[in-house]
Amino acid sequence: MNNPIIEVNGLASGYVKGLNILQGVDLVLKDKEIVSIIGPNGAGKSTLLKAIVGLIPIFGGKIYFNGAELKEIKSYKLAQMGIGYVPQVQNVFPSLTIEENLEMGNWAAKERHKDSFNEIYDMFNILFDKKKERAGNLSGGQRQLLALGRALISKPNVILLDEPSAGLSPKAIDEVFEYINLINQNGVSILLVEQNAKRALKFCDRGYVLDQGRNAYTGSGEDLLNDDKVVELYLGKL
Amino acid sequence: MIEQLGNGLLLGVIIALGSVALSLLYGVTRIVNFAHGEIIALGAVMTLFFSSSPDSSLLFFDRYSPIGINFFGSIVISIILCGIFGASLEIFLFRPLRKNNFGNIAVLVVTIGLSIFLRHIYLLFASAKPSSFILELQRREDYFGIQLTPRNVQVLVLGFIVMILVGLFLTYTKxxxxxxxxxxxxxxxxxxxxxxDNIILVTWIFSSMLAGFTGIIQGVINNVRWNMGFLILLLIFAGTVLGGIGTSFGAMFGGFVIGVLVQLSVGLEFMDGHTEAKNALALGLMILILLIRPQGIFGTKDRIS
Structure with missing residues (x-):
């Protein structure tokens, strides 16, 4: 318990070489932990997740997964190794049915295990009811659940979530957070980027505040919520 | 007009097949492939090279006699070669461009250059004269009022079977x-x-084999010439756009409609025998439909591009 599952050291990354958005970020996600990353717009929160899953190039620093350095970072291999990722936008395949979306999530499995599908359907009943419908027809909240299901079906050790509450109704947000909690209780570590900083900090074990591509503050969710400087700069006063 | 229906169905199948292949490649790779016509022509030119009799007057590169093997064997070899050619284009040209983040417009210009390059290689290889496959001449017969040769009917049926198979492949296979x-x-x-990357490679192979098959059908129905693919490329683009960019079923439908309309318009009275203007009506209609429905007939709004 509590071994580092993902460790990021001095990570420099961005979309174009020479224009680093992340300028030496450190982060640790331990086994079975929920870690939140908060910070203002443009701080590099989403970029950090994209860099960890290999969607954008890395220009400096190191990433370790289960203690081993990731040398050649290819997204599809990381997915097969057990790193799940739910992007903020384009998080489902709209022209595929819900069942086909889950099949794509289960791509690396040698055989189609009916049980893995049933587990997802048991968790998200709404997906079972609509399994033959195209994902493009789902509401924002349902899409988010499908995106979670697609990432979960391959039984990852860790899931990276990019603003899962963005654009959802308050009721759908509550539902999504309940599910994230449930997923975590099933033993999956969660790395969460959230715009809704207070909610994220209340919810997580530890939090990181990023600003302009660098670590600004780090601590337990509670400590950060009670830190006057963090409140003043990033959370706003009530 | 009805006398043109047989020709219309044949052109419809050719354009529909070509459109599916183009649409599939565009959908997966976002490449607007102007060299698609040349992959179509490759299927036909290769089949001509393999199947024509060594004793015929045909010479390739003005020097080499054709191989003279069985026609169906030639078709199979040519389609496989088209697949290998498509794979080579992906591995040696388009993948490196993609890895270097080449923009879509720059890649489009590359495909135009590739199209011109390949077309003129075929001109050197197979001469400017139209040639025909070694197939016995057949008379047109009446099929429910439509004039077609028995071979035309076979080609139509085969074309539809292939389209159904493509649809089943995309829908049901992993x-x-x-x-x-x-x-x-x-x-x-x-x-x-x-x-x-693997899926994109498979798409290149699949699309190129389908394009080669399209060219062979075109060669069977009409003849084989160096610029045969280029001549129908505009209609294929039109079919793809009309049906809805990125939807395979839409491309089949759009391509078929464009092909039939082009040929039917030849029979219109005001055309007065000006067959060279036959593309005008179908392409005009395409513009009209896109003004009303920019995403094409079967396209969805998020796929307008």
């Missing part, structure tokens, strides 16, 4: 589903564990 997934979002496919 690879077909992954192609549609990469088409929706290659990043999401990658983070789901799918090797997008």
């Amino acid at each position: 690879t077909g589903k992954a192609m549609r997934a990469v088409r929706d979002s290659s990043d999401l496919a990658s983070v789901s564990g799918i090797n997008s």
